[in-house]
Structure formats: structure tokens, C-alpha cells
Amino acid sequence: MAEPANALPREIVALRMTPAQLTALEARGFVLLARSPGPLAVGDLFRFEVPSTISTAEALRLARDLAPSAIIDFNHIYRPAQAECRDLFCQQRRTIRWPQPPNECRVEASIGLIDTTVDRNAPALSGQKVTVLDGVSGGRPLASMNHGTAIAALLIGRSDASVPGLLPRSEVVTVQAFHKSDAGEDIGDTFDIVTAVDTLLKRGLKVINLSFTGPNNRLLAEIVARSASEQTLLVAAAGNRGPTAPVVYPAGYESVVAVTAVGDDLRIYRGANRGNFVDFAAPGVNVQVVSAKVETRFETGTSFAAPFITAALAASRAQQPAASSDALVTALQSSATDLGKPGRDPVFGWGLVQVPEICP
Known part of the structure; x- marks a missing residue:
């Protein structure tokens, strides 16, 4: 798994990690940088710095092995x-x-x-x-x-x-x-x-x-x-x-x-x-x-x-x-006003939105 070019370096994020899994990651050198102040609608959210001895991609694989029930990914940027x-x-x-x-x-x-x-x-x-x-x-x-x-x-x-x-x-x-x-x-x-x-x-x-x-x-x-x-x-x-x-x-x-x-x-x-x-x-x-x-x-x-x-x-x-x-x-x-090929198409979707009924 290659290092992602569109993510923060040396970081991963996780959802729904149990206390035991958090302890396991920290024991392997992961550093907790931030945690959601309270449970989100989708569970607790964590942000980690990965161990200095391995790549971010290797750390992601390790974290997923240590916490198989959690949702873990790179800390992608937008x-x-x-x-x-x-x-x-x-x-x-x-x-x-x-x-x-x-x-x-x-x-x-x-x-x-x-x-x-x-x-x-x-x-x-x-x-x-x-x-x-x-x-x-x-x-x-x-x-x-x-x-x-x-x-x-x-x-x-x-x-x-x-x-x-x-x-x-x-x-x-x-x-x-x-x-x-x-x-x-x-x-x-x-x-x-x-x-x-x-x-x-x-x-x-x-x-x-x-x-x-x-x-x-x-x-x-x-x-x-x-x-x-x-x-x-x-x-x-x-x-x-x-x-x-x-x-x-x-x-x-x-x-x-x-x-x-x-x-x-x-x-x-x-x-x-x-x-x-x-x-x-x-x-x-x-x-x-x-x-x-x-x-x-x-x-x-x-x-x-x-x-x-x-x-x-x-x-x-x-x-x-x-x-x-x-x-x-x-x-x-x-x-919508249909543009391009008839019906929905990959360029314009359903077409140009029209709003006369929304804002009469």
C-alpha cells in the first residue's frame, strides 16, 4: 500500500475504537493527537500520529489488524x-x-x-x-x-x-x-x-x-x-x-x-x-x-x-x-433543463436546475 499523496503525512483516523483497542495502538507507538469531544452520530472519532519506525501505509495495516472492528483510514485532505x-x-x-x-x-x-x-x-x-x-x-x-x-x-x-x-x-x-x-x-x-x-x-x-x-x-x-x-x-x-x-x-x-x-x-x-x-x-x-x-x-x-x-x-x-x-x-x-444527451448523462447529470416553482 503506497503512501497517499492526498493525506496528512504520518497520520491516520479511526471510528468506533474500543478502550482495549486504543490501549493496544498506544502500546505499539501510536500517539493520540485528537479525539472527538463526545460521541459522534457514527461513534467516537480518533486522530493518531503513527509510529516513527514504520510508514503511514504500514501503520494503517497494523492499526486495522490491532482494531479489526474499528473503521480506520488515512487522514485524507480536502x-x-x-x-x-x-x-x-x-x-x-x-x-x-x-x-x-x-x-x-x-x-x-x-x-x-x-x-x-x-x-x-x-x-x-x-x-x-x-x-x-x-x-x-x-x-x-x-x-x-x-x-x-x-x-x-x-x-x-x-x-x-x-x-x-x-x-x-x-x-x-x-x-x-x-x-x-x-x-x-x-x-x-x-x-x-x-x-x-x-x-x-x-x-x-x-x-x-x-x-x-x-x-x-x-x-x-x-x-x-x-x-x-x-x-x-x-x-x-x-x-x-x-x-x-x-x-x-x-x-x-x-x-x-x-x-x-x-x-x-x-x-x-x-x-x-x-x-x-x-x-x-x-x-x-x-x-x-x-x-x-x-x-x-x-x-x-x-x-x-x-x-x-x-x-x-x-x-x-x-x-x-x-x-x-x-x-x-x-x-x-x-x-431541470436537459443538456447534452437526452436524459441523465455523465457531463450535465439531469441538467440545469430550474427554480420558478421553488421561488415563485
């Missing part, structure tokens, strides 16, 4: 799914028939968000219903504010802001689960992301935006499955690695709503991942967003497409609280 943007402004909301200023979607919904740090003092978020929870373990430095602030403002920014939010009367509960790596990169690891999802589940959030991508992970899969069992919709970016890239996660899990990006011309974003896991397309090329440092900027990537689907599902959930997750997603499917 990155905000944004891409560099070089083009000009496009009127993306019109393509999905979202209300245009001075009109607004007046639905009041609650949305969960797991992302980088959010600047609640940004003009677009001033006075808005934003709850920010710290989700970075181990005292590591917080990630930058740009990505998280842009996503939060896109979701619920003030209606009179330079870039009005999709659901300005709604609230966002965000867990800042990304930290600054030694190399200065904004990353989130499995331990913090699984804990963040659990935090939002316990707060009763039924729609959660996940604008980041990374590898498949056993622990992440477990909390995703738990979310589905609790009728919580997870919406994720489909990825920006290109049409031949492998599936990314959490978008690749069956119960997660995976969102790709299209431009104002309804052409697929050339950097978008493709595959049978893609569910919907939404505007994600030259999306005008707010920033923690400048008033507005333009961004491209599936990160910025995901909030359009999140907002649509959150508005639907608020108006139909008794509806199942499957029913809400099926309603979006039936109203």
Missing part, C-alpha cells in the same frame, strides 16, 4: 473546489430562473456549510443570520476567509449587497473546518470534516453545502451514510480536475447531490470532472462573488455552482419539511 477565473461577468441566475434584483427569493430556510473561515463582518453578510463554529482541531491556524465568505454570501448575502444572496432571508450555520497547512494551503482533513458534519447533524440542519473535493475515505463514507439515514441532504462540488479525472468525494457518494458547473452559454466548464455521479448543473463560470478583501470578484469552479443547488433544495425543504430527501431531489430532476 480542498476548496475553485479554479482560476479569467473571463468577464455573466448573468448566471437568469439561466436557472432565480428571482433577479430588485426581486428576491423570500423563503426562510436553514443551511449548513462546511468551508474555510467566514468573515461575518463582510458588507454582504452584515446583519445576516450567520453562526460560525470553530471546527479546526489541534490548535492549527485557520484557513483564509475568501472561499468560505464567498460561499456564505452567495447563499444568504444581503438583498441590497453588490452581489445579492440567493436566499437573503435565510440563515447559515457554518463550521470552519479548514486550516492553513505548513505550505500555506487551505485544507481540511478527514477528522475535522467528519466532526463538522456530525456537528451540523446534531444541530438539525437538513441541507448542507460541501464545496470541496478529495479522495474516498471510509470514515467520510460512514458520516455521509448517517446523514442520508437522517434525511439530511449533502450537496457537493463535482470537482475541477478535468473530464478524464477520477471521481472525487464527497460528491462521488451515491446519496450526495453532485453539482457540475456551466457557463452563461450553457456549455460545461472545461475543467469540470465528469462521470455517472454528477447529478445537476448550475452556473459556475465567472460567478460574481463577494470577498473578504475586495468588494467583489469573479470565480470559476464547481464550488460556486454547488450553492445554487443547495439554495434550491433548502428552499424546497423549508416549504415541504415533511418531504423525503429523495422526493425533493426528484422534483429538481423533473424541472
Whole structure:
């Protein structure tokens, strides 16, 4: 088993480890770095430094042998799914028939968000219903504010802001689960992301935006499955690695709503991942967003497409609280504009979401 390039070096994570198994690992040189403050919905979560005498891959095999009933994996890392943007402004909301200023979607919904740090003092978020929870373990430095602030403002920014939010009367509960790596990169690891999802589940959030991508992970899969069992919709970016890239996660899990990006011309974003896991397309090329440092900027990537689907599902959930997750997603499917090959396809999924019935 090779050393993973997309995981924190010298670390593994574990779920549902018994006290005896924990003792066995520590006796073999594993160092407990962090433990969930209380049982998560999927069990106790542990983060370990592996013994210095063996590789991370060897340590993973050893840990699984010592604790066969536990779920153990590398501490994979996940990155905000944004891409560099070089083009000009496009009127993306019109393509999905979202209300245009001075009109607004007046639905009041609650949305969960797991992302980088959010600047609640940004003009677009001033006075808005934003709850920010710290989700970075181990005292590591917080990630930058740009990505998280842009996503939060896109979701619920003030209606009179330079870039009005999709659901300005709604609230966002965000867990800042990304930290600054030694190399200065904004990353989130499995331990913090699984804990963040659990935090939002316990707060009763039924729609959660996940604008980041990374590898498949056993622990992440477990909390995703738990979310589905609790009728919580997870919406994720489909990825920006290109049409031949492998599936990314959490978008690749069956119960997660995976969102790709299209431009104002309804052409697929050339950097978008493709595959049978893609569910919907939404505007994600030259999306005008707010920033923690400048008033507005333009961004491209599936990160910025995901909030359009999140907002649509959150508005639907608020108006139909008794509806199942499957029913809400099926309603979006039936109203989507088919793009590409007839029916669902690996490029556009079910097509471009349309929202006139959601925000009349």
C-alpha cells in the first residue's frame, strides 16, 4: 500500500475504537493527537500520529489488524473546489430562473456549510443570520476567509449587497473546518470534516453545502451514510480536475447531490470532472462573488455552482419539511433543463436546475 499523496503525512483516523483497542495502538507507538469531544452520530472519532519506525501505509495495516472492528483510514485532505477565473461577468441566475434584483427569493430556510473561515463582518453578510463554529482541531491556524465568505454570501448575502444572496432571508450555520497547512494551503482533513458534519447533524440542519473535493475515505463514507439515514441532504462540488479525472468525494457518494458547473452559454466548464455521479448543473463560470478583501470578484469552479443547488433544495425543504430527501431531489430532476444527451448523462447529470416553482 503506497503512501497517499492526498493525506496528512504520518497520520491516520479511526471510528468506533474500543478502550482495549486504543490501549493496544498506544502500546505499539501510536500517539493520540485528537479525539472527538463526545460521541459522534457514527461513534467516537480518533486522530493518531503513527509510529516513527514504520510508514503511514504500514501503520494503517497494523492499526486495522490491532482494531479489526474499528473503521480506520488515512487522514485524507480536502480542498476548496475553485479554479482560476479569467473571463468577464455573466448573468448566471437568469439561466436557472432565480428571482433577479430588485426581486428576491423570500423563503426562510436553514443551511449548513462546511468551508474555510467566514468573515461575518463582510458588507454582504452584515446583519445576516450567520453562526460560525470553530471546527479546526489541534490548535492549527485557520484557513483564509475568501472561499468560505464567498460561499456564505452567495447563499444568504444581503438583498441590497453588490452581489445579492440567493436566499437573503435565510440563515447559515457554518463550521470552519479548514486550516492553513505548513505550505500555506487551505485544507481540511478527514477528522475535522467528519466532526463538522456530525456537528451540523446534531444541530438539525437538513441541507448542507460541501464545496470541496478529495479522495474516498471510509470514515467520510460512514458520516455521509448517517446523514442520508437522517434525511439530511449533502450537496457537493463535482470537482475541477478535468473530464478524464477520477471521481472525487464527497460528491462521488451515491446519496450526495453532485453539482457540475456551466457557463452563461450553457456549455460545461472545461475543467469540470465528469462521470455517472454528477447529478445537476448550475452556473459556475465567472460567478460574481463577494470577498473578504475586495468588494467583489469573479470565480470559476464547481464550488460556486454547488450553492445554487443547495439554495434550491433548502428552499424546497423549508416549504415541504415533511418531504423525503429523495422526493425533493426528484422534483429538481423533473424541472431541470436537459443538456447534452437526452436524459441523465455523465457531463450535465439531469441538467440545469430550474427554480420558478421553488421561488415563485
